[in-house]
Each structure stands twice: as C-alpha cells, then as structure tokens.
Amino acid sequence: MLVSNMEILPGKRISEHLGLVQGSTVRTKHLGRDLMAGLKNIFGGELKGYTELLQEAREEAVNRMVAQAEAVGANAVLNVRFSTSSVTAGAAELFAYGTAVILE
C-alpha cells in the first residue's frame, strides 16, 4: 500500500478513483506520564512521552485508514491529511484521511 500526501505521483497513472478513506483514534495518557509532563511544565523542554504517544496514535490512525483502503480494493492512498483535536481535557483525537485510488 502506497501512502502519500501528493495528489499525483511522478511516473504513476491513476486508473481508478475509489473515494475517501479515513481512520481515527482517540487516545489518552496514563497518570505516570501526566505527572512527568507536569514536572516538565516547570522546567520546559520536550515531553518525550507525549511525542511517542501521539506518534503511536497517528500510526494507528494511518493503519486504520490503510485497512479501509484495502477493503475497497485500492493499492494506494493519495492526498493524505492529518488532523488533531482535543476532545476533552487529557484526550486527543488523531485523524487521518485520504483518497483511495488504484495506480497502474
């Protein structure tokens, strides 16, 4: 499965357009990480735990999107976009969407 955020790919022709596919996940962090982040809020700097958490969640969202694309018989997802929104305090929704296509 080819995943890209461009509308066209060099040297490839789109033979069929299969519509929008999407994947999303809502994640929250456990208390230990929250405590560490609270400390970091005093000292400043990167919150590595949160970076990892969001990366994992984003991968999960992409995997779900890819699974949906496979289900409709696509071999590539183009024009992928990401979006993040905080649903409640301490939980974030990660959303990935794109266009499922069949490339020649």
Place this chain on the structure above:
Amino acid sequence: MYDLIAFVIFLTLGYVFGQLAEKKHYKSIREREGELRKIIAVNSRFPPHDGVQRAGLLVTGSVVISVDYFKRFLAGLRSLLGGRITSYETLLDRARREAILRMKAEARQLGADMVFNMKLETSSISKNARGKIGSVEVLAYGTALVPVKP
C-alpha cells in the same frame, strides 16, 4: 507564605533550566539544519519535471514541547499589557523547526533527496484548567521523493 516560597522556587528553576534547555535545543537545531540542508523541503503540490524517476513515500516528524514556568509567568504578565509574547514565539519556532528536522531525517533514511507538499500542523494538547497554552504539538509531513535507479 509557603505558596510564595514555592512560587519563587518554581520561577527560579524554570528560569535556569528553561534557558539552558532552550540554548541547547537551538544549538542542536542549527547543527542538524546544516547537516540536512541538502534535502529540499517545499510545499509545492506537484513533483518536479527534471526527468529523474522518483518514488513517493509519506514521511512525518512530530514533537511535543513545553514552555517553562518562568516564561509562562512572563506571558501572563504580557497578556495584561498586550503585545508580542516572545516566550511563546520561541516555543513555537523551536517546535516547528524540530518537527521539520525529524521529517527530513526520516526522508534521509529512506534515501530521498527532496520532500514535496510539506504541511505543518500545530495543536495545543494539554488544556490546563486555566486554559493556557502550556505545551504544543507540531507535526510536519510530506511526500519524500526517492530517486529510482534504472
């Protein structure tokens, strides 16, 4: 009274460690930007027409970064008077540059020479009770173009 002492301690800790962390971070950002300068990252939507066969792959880079206690206090003061909040400007600047660097590093690992259709996304993840910024997440993503050997 204890509150005041704790406040002063947090302020000093934030000032000292925050300044150190920021200086160190900016130094490492400048070094890595020099190393990765060869990889072009642009937000053009269409691939180049230079006759080279390339394969496209999605690359991402993200970072969550937090502002320190001292700077948050400064920003609070600033919002009374209005004007530029420099302490948050550097926070966002660091986060964006770091995210782009991580994306470029991933592109280099794949053997790409350029990243097209680069997009940046910023979101504040920890909504404090007081509704202040606190920490931000920046995500940079784009399509890495890897030259294909014929």
